[in-house]
Amino acid sequence: MSIDDDPRPQAPEKPLPSDCCGSGCDPCILDAYEDELEHYHLALEAWLLRHPPMSGAGTTPRPRLVLDTNVLLDLYVFRDPNWRPLLELLQSGACDAVTSPACRDEFLHVLQYPLFKLSPAQRVHAIEAFDALHRCLEVPVDEGTEALPRCRDPDDQKFLELALQSKADVLLSKDKALLKLARRLRRLDLFAVQSPKVWLEENAPA
Numbered sequence: 001m002s003i004d005d006d007p008r009p010q011a012p013e014k015p016l017p018s019d020c021c022g023s024g025c026d027p028c029i030l031d032a033y034e035d036e037l038e039h040y041h042l043a044l045e046a047w048l049l050r051h052p053p054m055s056g057a058g059t060t061p062r063p064r065l066v067l068d069t070n071v072l073l074d075l076y077v078f079r080d081p082n083w084r085p086l087l088e089l090l091q092s093g094a095c096d097a098v099t100s101p102a103c104r105d106e107f108l109h110v111l112q113y114p115l116f117k118l119s120p121a122q123r124v125h126a127i128e129a130f131d132a133l134h135r136c137l138e139v140p141v142d143e144g145t146e147a148l149p150r151c152r153d154p155d156d157q158k159f160l161e162l163a164l165q166s167k168a169d170v171l172l173s174k175d176k177a178l179l180k181l182a183r184r185l186r187r188l189d190l191f192a193v194q195s196p197k198v199w200l201e202e203n204a205p206a
Helices: 029-050 069-076 081-092 101-110 120-133 154-165 182-187 196-203
Strands: 064-067 096-099 134-136 170-172 192-194
Touching: 029 120, 064 069, 064 154, 069 081, 069 101, 069 120, 081 196, 096 101, 101 120, 101 134, 101 154, 120 134, 154 170, 170 196, 182 192, 192 196
Parallel strands: 064 096, 064 170, 096 134, 170 192
Antiparallel strands: none
16 A cells, blocks of 8 residues: 555644633543544554555665664663664664564564553654664565574574675674574674674774
8 A cells, every 4th residue: 555545644733731721621622632642643653564664775885784673672662871872873874774574573563562561652653763764675585595594593583684685784683592693604704793782892983
C-alpha cells in the first residue's frame, strides 16, 4: 500500500488551557484530548509498521554500521549515556547505519515486550528515532552467506547476514554469542564485530 493511499495519521490539535471551563465536565475537553492523543500514537505506530523507510541511493565512504537489537534499545529506549557519542555520530551523519526488514521487525517486536512497559507514544518515538538514522536495505536472502560462521543463537544470524550483504565495516553488539565470532570473521577477512564500548574507544572524536 502506497503512502498516497495510506496517509500518515495526523496528531490531534491540543486545546488551550483556557478551553477548559473549569466546571468539572465529564469528559473534560482536556481528557478527550488525551484519549485522542493515545489513539493517534497507536495509529501512528501501526502506520510506521506498514511503511518502513526506503533505502538511500549511492555509496558513501563513511563507516557502515549494523547495530543489533540490544544496542538499539540502549540508544532509542533506555538512552544509555555511555552510548551518547555513538548516537551523536549517527545524528551527525558521520556513520552510515543500515538495517534490514528482518532486523527492523525484531526491534519493533521487542518494543512490545511487557517487561519494558512502554506507552504507545514511547514506542512511536523509538521507532521514529530509529527510522531517522538507519537505512533499511532489501538484502538478498542467503546470497553469499555460506561463508559466514553460524551463530549459537539463530535469531542473531540475520545481523551477520546483513553485515555481510551490506558490506558493513562493523557489527556493533553486546551479545556474547556474536562477539565470540569476531576472531573467526577477522580470519575470513570479513567485517568486524565489536562492542559499542570498544568501537567508540577507537573511533569516537576526542
